[in-house]
Amino acid sequence: MSAYDDLMAFQRETEALGQVAGRLGWDQETMMPEGAAPQRAEEHAAMANVLHARRIDPRIGDWLDTAKASTDVAKANLRHIRRSYERTAKVPAELAAEIAKTTSLAHRIWAKARGDEDVAAYLPILSKVVALRQEEADALAQGGDRYDALLDDYEPGATGTEIAAMFSALRPRLVALRAAVLDKPKPQGLSGTFDEAPQLALSTKLALAFGYDLDKGRIDKAVHPFSSGSGIDVRITTRTNPADPFNCFYSTIHEVGHAAYEQNIDEAYLLTPLGNGVSMGVHESQSRIYENQIGRSRAFTGWLYGQMRDAFGDFGIANEDAFYACVNSVNDGFIRTEADEMQYNLHVLMRFDLERALVSGDLAVGDLEAAWNDRFQADFGYAVDKPSNGILQDVHWSEGLMGYFPTYTLGNVYAGCLNEAMTAAVPDLQSDLARGDTSAATSWLRENVQTHGGLYEPKEVITRAIGKAPSEAPLLDYLEAKFSDIYKL
Amino acid sequence: MSAYDDLMAFQRETEALGQVAGRLGWDQETMMPEGAAPQRAEEHAAMANVLHARRIDPRIGDWLDTAKASTDVAKANLRHIRRSYERTAKVPAELAAEIAKTTSLAHRIWAKARGDEDVAAYLPILSKVVALRQEEADALAQGGDRYDALLDDYEPGATGTEIAAMFSALRPRLVALRAAVLDKPKPQGLSGTFDEAPQLALSTKLALAFGYDLDKGRIDKAVHPFSSGSGIDVRITTRTNPADPFNCFYSTIHEVGHAAYEQNIDEAYLLTPLGNGVSMGVHESQSRIYENQIGRSRAFTGWLYGQMRDAFGDFGIANEDAFYACVNSVNDGFIRTEADEMQYNLHVLMRFDLERALVSGDLAVGDLEAAWNDRFQADFGYAVDKPSNGILQDVHWSEGLMGYFPTYTLGNVYAGCLNEAMTAAVPDLQSDLARGDTSAATSWLRENVQTHGGLYEPKEVITRAIGKAPSEAPLLDYLEAKFSDIYKL
Numbered sequence: 001m002s003a004y005d006d007l008m009a010f011q012r013e014t015e016a017l018g019q020v021a022g023r024l025g026w027d028q029e030t031m032m033p034e035g036a037a038p039q040r041a042e043e044h045a046a047m048a049n050v051l052h053a054r055r056i057d058p059r060i061g062d063w064l065d066t067a068k069a070s071t072d073v074a075k076a077n078l079r080h081i082r083r084s085y086e087r088t089a090k091v092p093a094e095l096a097a098e099i100a101k102t103t104s105l106a107h108r109i110w111a112k113a114r115g116d117e118d119v120a121a122y123l124p125i126l127s128k129v130v131a132l133r134q135e136e137a138d139a140l141a142q143g144g145d146r147y148d149a150l151l152d153d154y155e156p157g158a159t160g161t162e163i164a165a166m167f168s169a170l171r172p173r174l175v176a177l178r179a180a181v182l183d184k185p186k187p188q189g190l191s192g193t194f195d196e197a198p199q200l201a202l203s204t205k206l207a208l209a210f211g212y213d214l215d216k217g218r219i220d221k222a223v224h225p226f227s228s229g230s231g232i233d234v235r236i237t238t239r240t241n242p243a244d245p246f247n248c249f250y251s252t253i254h255e256v257g258h259a260a261y262e263q264n265i266d267e268a269y270l271l272t273p274l275g276n277g278v279s280m281g282v283h284e285s286q287s288r289i290y291e292n293q294i295g296r297s298r299a300f301t302g303w304l305y306g307q308m309r310d311a312f313g314d315f316g317i318a319n320e321d322a323f324y325a326c327v328n329s330v331n332d333g334f335i336r337t338e339a340d341e342m343q344y345n346l347h348v349l350m351r352f353d354l355e356r357a358l359v360s361g362d363l364a365v366g367d368l369e370a371a372w373n374d375r376f377q378a379d380f381g382y383a384v385d386k387p388s389n390g391i392l393q394d395v396h397w398s399e400g401l402m403g404y405f406p407t408y409t410l411g412n413v414y415a416g417c418l419n420e421a422m423t424a425a426v427p428d429l430q431s432d433l434a435r436g437d438t439s440a441a442t443s444w445l446r447e448n449v450q451t452h453g454g455l456y457e458p459k460e461v462i463t464r465a466i467g468k469a470p471s472e473a474p475l476l477d478y479l480e481a482k483f484s485d486i487y488k489l
Numbered sequence: 490m491s492a493y494d495d496l497m498a499f500q501r502e503t504e505a506l507g508q509v510a511g512r513l514g515w516d517q518e519t520m521m522p523e524g525a526a527p528q529r530a531e532e533h534a535a536m537a538n539v540l541h542a543r544r545i546d547p548r549i550g551d552w553l554d555t556a557k558a559s560t561d562v563a564k565a566n567l568r569h570i571r572r573s574y575e576r577t578a579k580v581p582a583e584l585a586a587e588i589a590k591t592t593s594l595a596h597r598i599w600a601k602a603r604g605d606e607d608v609a610a611y612l613p614i615l616s617k618v619v620a621l622r623q624e625e626a627d628a629l630a631q632g633g634d635r636y637d638a639l640l641d642d643y644e645p646g647a648t649g650t651e652i653a654a655m656f657s658a659l660r661p662r663l664v665a666l667r668a669a670v671l672d673k674p675k676p677q678g679l680s681g682t683f684d685e686a687p688q689l690a691l692s693t694k695l696a697l698a699f700g701y702d703l704d705k706g707r708i709d710k711a712v713h714p715f716s717s718g719s720g721i722d723v724r725i726t727t728r729t730n731p732a733d734p735f736n737c738f739y740s741t742i743h744e745v746g747h748a749a750y751e752q753n754i755d756e757a758y759l760l761t762p763l764g765n766g767v768s769m770g771v772h773e774s775q776s777r778i779y780e781n782q783i784g785r786s787r788a789f790t791g792w793l794y795g796q797m798r799d800a801f802g803d804f805g806i807a808n809e810d811a812f813y814a815c816v817n818s819v820n821d822g823f824i825r826t827e828a829d830e831m832q833y834n835l836h837v838l839m840r841f842d843l844e845r846a847l848v849s850g851d852l853a854v855g856d857l858e859a860a861w862n863d864r865f866q867a868d869f870g871y872a873v874d875k876p877s878n879g880i881l882q883d884v885h886w887s888e889g890l891m892g893y894f895p896t897y898t899l900g901n902v903y904a905g906c907l908n909e910a911m912t913a914a915v916p917d918l919q920s921d922l923a924r925g926d927t928s929a930a931t932s933w934l935r936e937n938v939q940t941h942g943g944l945y946e947p948k949e950v951i952t953r954a955i956g957k958a959p960s961e962a963p964l965l966d967y968l969e970a971k972f973s974d975i976y977k978l
Contacts, residue, residue, distance in 0.1 A: 016535035019528065023516065024509060031520070035704035036722035039508065042760060046505035050539055215524035233525035271531060 004074060007063035008272065011081060014054045015271040019229060021047040026228040026235055030220040056093075060085050073274065076455050080273035083156065091139050099132045103400040110398035119369055119387045122398075127365040129400050130358050137359060147359045150403035154280040155410060157457045160356055163406050166413060166472045167349045173476050174346055175379055177483060181342070182332065184487045187325035191316035194245040198311040202245075203238050203252040205307070210290055211442040212236070212256045213263050225251035227258035227287075230277075231270045234262040245308070246327060250291055257290030258283055264446040265453035279458035280404065284411020285418060286445065292341045292412075293419040293478065294441055299433035301327050307436070325486050332382065334389035341412070342479050343380075348409040350375045351394070355402045414462050416475025418445065421466040493563060496552035497761065500570060503543045504760040508718060510536040515717040515724055519709040545582075549574045562763065565944050569762035572645065580628050588621045592889040599887035608858055608876045611887075616854040618889050619847050626848060636848045639892035643769040644899060646946045649845055652895050655902060655961045656838045662965050663835055664868055666972060670831070671821065673976045676814035680805035683734040687800040691734075692727050692741040694796070699779055700931040701725070701745045702752050714740035716747035716776075719766075720759045723751045734797070735816060739780050746779030747772055753935040754942035768947035769893065773900020774907060775934065781830045781901075782908040782967065783930055788922035790816050796925070814975050821871065823878035830901070831968050832869075837898040839864040840883070844891045903951050905964025907934065910955040 001009070024047060028040055064082055069075040088096075106125040113122035133150065140149035147160040204219060212219075217229075222237035229235055236255040240248045261277045269275040277283040294300055298320075305323040308315065317323045330340050336347035354371055357363035363371055372391045373384045384390035396404055423429060426440045433441070448465040462470045483489065490498070513536060517529055553571055558564040577585075595614040602611035622639065629638035636649040693708060701708075706718075711726035718724055725744040729737045750766045758764040766772040783789055787809075794812040797804065806812045819829050825836035843860055846852035852860055861880045862873045873879035885893055912918055915929045922930070937954040951959045972978065 012531070013535045013538065016528075016531045017539065020509065020513060020532050020536060024512070027512065027516070031707065033703065033705050033707050033722060033724075035702070039505075039721045039759065042501070042505045043509050046502045047509060049502065050506065213524070214522065216522050218520065218522050232528045233522060235522075270528065 002068070003063045003065075004067040004069065004078075007060065007067050007081065008077065010054070010057070010059065010063070011077075011273060012271045014051065015273070015275065017047070017051055017054070019231070019233070019271075021051060022228055022230075023233070023235075029222045029224070029226070030237060055084060055088050061089075073268075073455065077273050080454055084273075087140065087153075090142070091136055095132070095136060095139065099129075099136060099400060102128055102132055103398065106398040106400075107395070110392070110395065114388050114392040117387050117392070119391060122392065123365055123368075126368075126397060129397065130365055130402075133400050133402055134359060134361070147356050147403065150359060151406070152403075154404050154407050155458055156279060157459055158279075158281070158406075158410070163352065163410065164356070167352060167406070167409065169472050170345060170409070170413075170476065171349055171379070173480070174342060174349075177480055178330070178343055178346065178379075179381065180489050181330045181483050181487045184489070186331070187329050187486070188317060188322055189326060189329065190244070190246075192312070192314075193242045194240075194312055194315070196240045196242070199240045199245050199248045200238075202307055202311050203240075203248050206249055206295075206304075207236070207252055207256045209436055210253055210256045210295075210438050211260055211264075211446075216263050217259055219252070225255050227255045227262070230262045230275055231265070232263070232267075234259045245312075249304070250295060253295040254287045254291040257287030260290070260442065260446070261286040261450045264450035266451050266455075269453045269455075274452075274454040276454060278452070278454045278456070278461055280407035281410035281414060282449065282458045282461055284408055285414035285462070286411075286449065288341070288411050289415040289418055289422075289445065290442075293415055294433065294438055296327055296341065297430070297433055298324050299430040300436070300438070302434050303436035328482070328486055330483065330487075332380070334376075334384060335393055342483060345409045345412055346379045348405055350379060351396075351405040352409075355397065355405060359402050413472050413475050414470055416472070416478050417462055417466045417470045418449065419478060420474040421448075491557070492552045492554075493556040493558065493567075496549065496556050496570065497566065499543070499546070499548065499552070500566075500762060501760045503540065504762070504764065506536070506540055506543070508720070508722070508760075510540060511717055511719075512722070518711045518713070518715070519726060544573060544577050550578075562757075562944065566762050569943055573762075576629065576642075579631070580625055584621070584625060584628065588618075588625060588889060591617055591621055592887065595887040595889070596884070599881065599884065603877050603881040606876050606881070608880060611881065612854055612857075615857075615886060618887065619854055619891075622889050622891055623848060623850070636845050636892065639848060640895070641892075643893050643896050644947055645768060646948055647768075647770070647895075647899070652841065652899065653845070656841060656895070656898065658961050659834060659898070659902075659965065660838050660868070662969070663831060663838075666969055667819070667832055667835065667868075668870065669978050670819045670972050670976045673978070675820070676818050676975070677806060677811055678815060678818065679733070679735075681801070681803075682731045683729075683801055683804070685729045685731070688729045688734050688737045689727075691796055691800050692729075692737050695738055695784075695793075696725070696741055696745045698925055699742055699745045699784075699927050700749055700753075700935075705752050706748060708741070714744050716744045716751070719751045719754070719764055721752070721756075723748045734801075738793070739784060742784040743776045743780040746776030749779070749931065749935070750775040750939045753939035755940050755944075758942045758944075763943040765943060767941070767943045767945070767950055769896035770899035770903060771938065771947045771950055773897055774903035774951070775938065777830070777900050778904040778907055778911075778934065779927075779931075782904055783922065783927055785816055785830065786919070786922055787813050788919040789925070789927070791923050792925035817971070817975055819972065819976075821869070823865075823873060824882055831972060834898045834901055835868045837894055839868060840885075840894040841898075844886065844894060848891050902961050902964050903959055905961070905967050906951060906955045906959045907938065908967060909963040910937075 024044060032040060060081065064078065064085065067078060069078050102125070106129050109125045110122055113119065134146060137146035137149045145160060151158055151160060207219060208214070216232045217234045217236065220235070220237050221239060223239065225236070225238050227234065227236045236252070236259045238248055238252045238255065261283060265275055301324045302320040305317070305320050317326055328340065330342060333339060336344065339347055350372070354363065354368065354375070358365065358368065369387070369391045376384050376390065422441060422444045426444055429441060432438070449461055452461055456464065459470065510533070513533060521529060549570065553567065553574065556567060558567050591614070595618050598614045599611055602608065623635060626635035626638045634649060640647050640649060696708060697703070705721045706723045706725065709724070709726050710728060712728065714725070714727050716723065716725045725741070725748050727737055727741045727744065750772060754764055790813045791809040794806070794809050806815055817829065819831060822828060825833065828836055839861070843852065843857065843864070847854065847857065858876070858880045865873050865879065911930060911933050915933055918930060921927070938950055941950055945953065948959065
């Protein structure tokens with residue numbers, strides 16, 4: 001065997017073990033008996049140790065020194081393995097251990113502080129997390145930009161400067177659109193209660209309508225919806241709320257977007273570095289275009305209206321147009337995860353600016369709450385009422401995930417670009433969607449994005465799919481057109 | 490840290506990884522999407538490689554050389570680790586790999602041959618499996634007895650000679666009892682069909698009645714019932730048959746016996762070598778005493794009769810005595826796994842004699858089918874009608890599990906011994922059971938058997954629990970008394 005073959009065989013086993021560790025997480029959220037938590041913590045730690053030992057195995061360095069890649073696929077495989085290996089090598093083991101220990105503690109302190117509305121209890125450990133991530137960023141950046149070094153874990157190749165430029169173009173138009181929409185009368189809401197069994201039945205029907213393959217996946221309930229796994233075992237979860245079936249349906253469609261990306265990667269890449277979605281941003285572009293540009297379109301909601309009438313009878317919405325407005329209702333609210341597709345980005349933009357300033361050192365942790373509240377007031381027009389609706393609402397920073405937030409809106413930007421190209425390429429798209437048929441849309445996404453897995457760099461995937469460099473313009477145009485139509489602006 | 494502490498820390502992580510690998514098996518039988526099988530095979534192989542590498546890690550040998558044990562628990566831990574390490578070291582890696590490869594292939598060939606009723610297609614690969622296991626047994630035995638070396642994997646400390654003496658005492662009395670019972674009129678059978686939902690509801694009620702802890706476990710459906718996991722995450726499965734609810738109920742009680750053993754081990758032994766049931770025979774003693782001596786007793790079936798009447802209404806059995814006879818019905822049949830608690834042992838006895846002769850070389854694989862059929866005719870009084878009802882019915886030999894079969898009847902023998910001691914120690918046992926209250930019985934088993942986990946050698950566990958050396962006599966006395974009563978012999 002060649003060095004390349006040896007390396008790939010080793011890597012394949014690592015990928016398989018990574019899938020096992022991931023499925024352990026799935027089990028914990030869906031199946032694990034409550035009393036098993038202490039044992040499970042040790043099982044997770046043992047798997048993490050096995051995976052860490054493999055990732056720093058010095059044989060990888062030796063193989064990389066001599067492996068020869070003659071195809072694009074082989075080159076991409078080596079690129080992924082090299083990036084991961086060099087990333088691990090740059091961070092001292094003691095620092096990595098300290099970060100793991102501190103973020104684990106910080107997560108628990110954050111959860112309690114959020115329950116207690118006690119910012120002061122949280123800031124000391126957050127300061128420590130920020131300092132450790134700064135130290136890690138310095139080790140990774142080797143003189144380059146700190147924030148970019150962290151961002152690279154979630155969106156390889158992206159830079160804070162580039163994202164800041166994009167987000168600066170988004171912000172004023174989104175703030176103006178939001179203000180204009182909220183000045184108009186509210187659409188009618190749903191009335192009645194919605195039983196769990198028909199919610200779950202329609203949720204499954206929606207998953208299948210979006211091409212989710214139950215032969216390579218399954219749907220269970222969990223407190224927080226998620227997608228888990230790669231290749232031919234990609235599972236999703238959903239949840240139900242008797243007053244709000246949209247929560248179930250659009251969670252399902254969102255997770256199907258993530259899961260379909262994993263299921264539709266070229267099967268030749270199974271259990272190789274190319275066999276996973278290439279970045280958080282591209283992943284989110286798939287979940288968002290499934291959920292929003294397709295799932296919340298006038299055409300598709302027209303079909304969904306009929307499905308919901310069949311399942312639930314009269315729920316107080318008179319016709320498809322009123323239903324479309326109801327699905328796309330824009331309301332005041334403090335919580336990012338509950339926001340509509342327009343305001344969601346404003347929540348992300350402020351977190352990006354704040355965390356970038358934290359990481360650079362321009363913003364002290366002690367000034368974070370005031371900065372958060374000022375920015376929220378500026379963009380949303382009303383004041384944060386309590387910390388759990390403000391600085392304490394998200395889990396990310398306690399877990400050290402600085403650099404993660406911008407990928408949400410980057411995903412929306414990419415979804416906007418892909419939607420523009422897909423609409424041009426699929427002529428009968430709207431009439432298909434009006435029949436609940438997403439196959440032309442999802443096939444276009446599969447062939448132009450999903451199938452490639454990790455073959456190209458994230459931005460290159462989008463550039464190839466749309467035939468030009470991605471920009472925020474299509475997303476803005478789409479949002480302005482959609483909400484102007486619904487709200488008669 | 491001392492060598493002992495280092496060794497135990499390493500072992501603890503290995504135990505945790507073993508639990509992860511086990512849960513992967515559980516997932517495969519209960520939750521895994523069908524299309525995921527190829528990826529799952531690689532995940533299993535990767536976990537097996539990780540576990541194998543840890544089991545042969547030369548540091549274990551170094552630690553064992555210097556570790557000092559000052560307590561009984563520490564001594565038992567070292568005994569388990571040393572046995573496993575030395576066992577692995579004795580078998581050349583190439584031979585172990587060849588056995589794994591050959592049994593995997595043999596399993597597939599056996600499954601096809603059974604479907605095709607084609608013994609000739611199976612015997613060549615079985616010959617290879619037998620030859621490889623003989624070679625392994627020679628490596629393990631180092632001049633000692635081949636069969637004992639294989640038996641040691643399932644029942645440490647047991648010998649073929651000792652078991653043969655026990656089984657020779659069982660056989661004539663079981664053959665005679667069987668013949669006498671089958672000479673009598675058959676008890677009335679169940680009539681009607683039994684819906685799945687109430688079967689599963691009563692199955693769960695039975696599991697709880699036998700002390701199964703759902704906070705540390707869960708119950709799912711699977712094609713073949715099993716128990717999986719140790720410590721605080723021990724899961725069972727069951728199945729339903731609309732014509733035969735006893736299949737569901739007694740499968741559940743049987744698996745609860747296995748699971749309760751694992752759940753009730755002293756929690757101080759969690760994720761240590763003592764934190765698992767000590768042998769297949771002792772494990773089977775728990776599942777069998779739960780299922781048969783308790784679950785199929787006159788007293789407990791009286792309670793179950795009322796439960797079934799509540800759940801299903803009239804099912805054609807007039808009273809508790811008729812129900813007791815129905816539960817304990819003895820019928821002709823070829824299949825071991827479908828046999829009643831008496832005939833089951835005759836199935837095991839013949840397999841033990843046959844596999845022992847195979848391993849010693851006294852019986853050639855080419856003569857196996859004739860030997861099987863002759864023995865079946867001799868003990869059961871009628872001829873095997875087709876290979877799937879004879880030599881091809883069991884999976885064990887294709888998987889190389891020679892030495893496993895006798896532990897089933899050893900478990901029944903131990904259950905007989907434990908039942909005798911438990912009955913003497915628990916004064917109100919029958920009146921408790923008549924109310925569906927197994928707590929005194931299961932508490933006695935927990936305190937005298939289950940809590941010890943791997944602290945003592947298997948036979949010592951039973952000897953300590955019953956206050957004397959185990960023998961087949963209590964099982965025989967129990968079976969003769971029970972079936973004489975039911976069948977008016």
